[in-house]
Amino acid sequence: MRIYIADDYEQMSVKAALIVAGQITMKADSILGLCTGSTPIGMYKELVKMHRQQGLDFSQVITFNLDEYWGLSPENDQSYHYFMHENFFNHVNVKPNNIHIPNGLAEDINDECKRYEEAIRQANGLDLQVLGIGRNGHIGFNEPATEFIGETHLVELDTDTINANARFFASRAEVPTQAITMGIKTIMQAKKILLLANGEGKAQAIKEAVTGEVNPSVPASILQLHPDCTFLVDKAAAKYL
Numbered sequence: 001m002r003i004y005i006a007d008d009y010e011q012m013s014v015k016a017a018l019i020v021a022g023q024i025t026m027k028a029d030s031i032l033g034l035c036t037g038s039t040p041i042g043m044y045k046e047l048v049k050m051h052r053q054q055g056l057d058f059s060q061v062i063t064f065n066l067d068e069y070w071g072l073s074p075e076n077d078q079s080y081h082y083f084m085h086e087n088f089f090n091h092v093n094v095k096p097n098n099i100h101i102p103n104g105l106a107e108d109i110n111d112e113c114k115r116y117e118e119a120i121r122q123a124n125g126l127d128l129q130v131l132g133i134g135r136n137g138h139i140g141f142n143e144p145a146t147e148f149i150g151e152t153h154l155v156e157l158d159t160d161t162i163n164a165n166a167r168f169f170a171s172r173a174e175v176p177t178q179a180i181t182m183g184i185k186t187i188m189q190a191k192k193i194l195l196l197a198n199g200e201g202k203a204q205a206i207k208e209a210v211t212g213e214v215n216p217s218v219p220a221s222i223l224q225l226h227p228d229c230t231f232l233v234d235k236a237a238a239k240y241l
């Protein structure tokens with residue numbers, strides 16, 4: 001595991017965008033695993049800038065998002081579908097057919113999880129997965145648990161996650177309690193992983209993920225076993241390292 005400590009959020013975001021751009025330069029038809037949340041917004045802004053100013057080309061890139069709230073339509077402004085279009089896809093030249101996000105309104109959840117998993121397999125897996133981390137150590141919506149769950153599945157969100165995400169909703173009661181998430185095996189099979197974290201609120205989770213034992217009670221700790229994983233965090237998130 002490589003750990004890079006950036007001075008601040010801006011430096012973290014620029015470096016993250018450079019790593020993603022480097023991946024696309026190396027392989028124009030890269031398969032990218034993408035995340036949502038407040039952490040990657042700066043990275044997406046930088047990537048949009050690189051597209052506009054330097055012609056960074058996403059025309060062959062294929063994307064798979066990590067997760068989606070269960071029960072939210074793509075048009076709902078709190079859905080991750082909406083987030084990704086607002087913050088990224090609407091501003092770059094990723095082809096709509098190359099964008100994959102779990103369907104939060106699928107009628108059959110098991111079919112949807114299988115379909116998503118199969119689509120990733122058909123694409124030959126992820127070249128680079130970008131991750132955030134929850135204050136409880138979650139990656140995607142793989143919440144602290146007694147076992148690691150391998151493949152894409154429906155998950156009950158942790159109280160901590162619901163509380164943390166309530167800031168994006170009009171009220172806590174509106175935060176969905178379930179989500180579809182890529183599983184730990186799906187994430188770990190990515191060829192490269194880039195985890196981003198900023199702010200002191202993430203410092204404890206980063207410490208446990210990097211220096212604690214590999215344990216499903218801190219899902220991100222499994223990244224210690226990945227052969228090509230970079231933690232790119234700002235000074236505040238690195239406080240306890």
Ligand code: PGA
Pocket residue numbers: 036037038039040131132133134135138139140
């Ligand atoms: P955040 O969420 O970027 O909004 O802090 C990250 C996560 O929960 O994975």
